[in-house]
Amino acid sequence: MNIYAVHLITFSPTRTSKQVGEAIVRGTGLSEITKTDLTLHPAEKLEIPETTLVVVTVPVYGGKVAPLALERMKCIHTSGAPVVLAVVYGNRAYEKALAELDAFISERGFKVIAGATFVGEHSYSTDKNPIAVGRPDADDLRFAENFGAKIRTKIETAAGMDRLYTVDVNRIQRPHQAFFPLFRFLRKVVKLRKSGVPMPRIPAVDVELCNHCGYCATHCPAGAIGKGDECSTDIEKCIRCCACVKGCPQKARTFDTPFAVLLADCFKRQKENRVIL
Structure with a gap:
């Protein structure tokens, strides 16, 4: 056919x-x-x-x-x-x-x-x-x-x-999937959650670096960032895709989550x- x-x-x-x-x-x-x-x-x-x-x-x-x-x-x-x-x-x-x-x-x-x-x-x-x-x-x-x-x-x-x-x-x-890296990851996740360490829910913004170019507002798929208010993120809308972080021309946005450390350490292969x- x-x-x-x-x-x-x-x-x-x-x-x-x-x-x-x-x-x-x-x-x-x-x-x-x-x-x-x-x-x-x-x-x-x-x-x-x-x-x-x-x-x-x-x-x-x-x-x-x-x-x-x-x-x-x-x-x-x-x-x-x-x-x-x-x-x-x-x-x-x-x-x-x-x-x-x-x-x-x-x-x-x-x-x-x-x-x-x-x-x-x-x-x-x-x-x-x-x-x-x-x-x-x-x-x-x-x-x-x-x-x-x-x-x-x-x-x-x-x-x-x-x-x-x-x-x-x-x-x-x-x-x-090798067993030991996965086991190590799961064990560390349990420990992290029990520790009570607060998890970030939205990216952080360096107000000194942000020049309000509007890139993040234009490229946010969830509409969580308003044009002209680029230093704020709607916590209810943000899906943590990090498009704003990866695309920011000024590197003004970061999403510093402990899970990034665990993922990088346990899933190198x-x-x-x-x-x-």
Whole structure:
């Protein structure tokens, strides 16, 4: 069977998920490309044709799909369009995020024909506490493009839509996780929580460095920062994606959480990307 169009749907505050999605799309070789970026705005009511391949890429926060990403996809539906799902996590674990995305997307009429888990630089990563820095890197993106090419082959070799088989994303191979670093991380998390050390809920702002350029307000996916009031962050809206921290031209914003230290210490070994199709 032939499909000529591909539609990329992504939520990507720090551009890791977007890079992965764009690489998958490139790999398919399909020329008719539509993109829906949900990072700053929800999708309007959108009905996707059955003859369009859809690629959905989202970040993982705390082992779950970013809740705001799901909220902004609620109005997207189809009557059987094939979809590829990819979750991007910060080198710790994606837990049940891929299965969660599968259930959400399937409820909206999509046919899941492939799934993937990719590593992206962690939102909490800093120069002092690096966590999967620079990922997805060139090798990751080549891997994503090859994945896209395999998806195109799967579609072309199917005799028809009814022969384009779905996948069970729960059967995807998990990346290798050494026992002792994980045990050390869990033990330290328990100790940290018992200590009563207050956890930051929003980024801190150095008012001496902030020049009110408005970058953070423009790029905050949750609308937690107001234009002209860049030194404040709405604690109820902030999703701790750290887009404002990583993108601030003046380096005026920081998110100094003890979890960054633990993640950098316990998950130094880089995990592998995995796919199922």
